[in-house]
Amino acid sequence: MRSDEGHPSKGDLGQPIGLTLVRASEIYGAEPWFHEFTAGVDQVVRPLGHSVLLRVLGSRADELEWLRGWQDKRAVAGVVLVDLIEDDPRVQLVADVGMPAVAVSSPMVSGGLPTVWTNDDAAMRAAVRALAGLGHSALGLVGGPPELAHTITRAAAFTDACAELHLTAHLASGDYSSESGARAFEGLTGGDTPPSAVVFDNDLMALGGLDAARRSGLRVPEDVSIVAWDDSALCQLSTPPLASLSHDVQRIGRLVGETLASLLRGQQPPVVEAPAIRFVQRESVGRHGR
Structure with a gap:
């Protein structure tokens, strides 16, 4: 994987695969998901003579400019689009x-592009059902940036599942940083009727919530349960280990690489459904009302 300061040109291994990401650098550096994802893409495209060229950018306008520059210079063989918004x-x-x-998104927002989809809505409903089965009647969700299509999908699935099960739903959002997770957790749990379990849209925000719980004197899971999304090693090494919506991120990257390789061969690959996300219960989740 390469990340260059200037506009890229053809490399020794042939044209790279371009990937743009709008993130603050410190969030990208700490967030495991994209490191695992790009490793999975690289496992497929490197034997075919491509590298993965990543640009971490400050805005969506910068992202569009960079994509145009790549196309004008014929600098990449193809691109991977992540973090789609509606009418992207x-x-x-x-x-x-x-x-x-290739888009990593719901087919509903990918505009007919070849797509790898992780069925986030089904995963969220499974998490809500699991927490309800443990006696939790008021749940919180700390979503990612609210304009992202997968944030919207997860939040809609969360609120719908809570309504179906007659649970109280509390919503907050963050920017994927641990600090934003801590702030959102404090806001959710500081009210008169706080949730007894909180789901976070990534591991870093969940770890921030765990830190905030310690600072406020809340015990995990006795007072509040915490669930992360992605299940990186950070979840398994935290104290207590974090329950998670777990999926094989490198496998998703490999599926994206395989889909893009098919596209570059002139084929029209279908929408690819990634393996199902699983709810993995660990010590950060307990039964409520014991």
């Missing part, structure tokens, strides 16, 4: 310029 301008851009692209 990148989808229209790659279609207009004929740039091979």
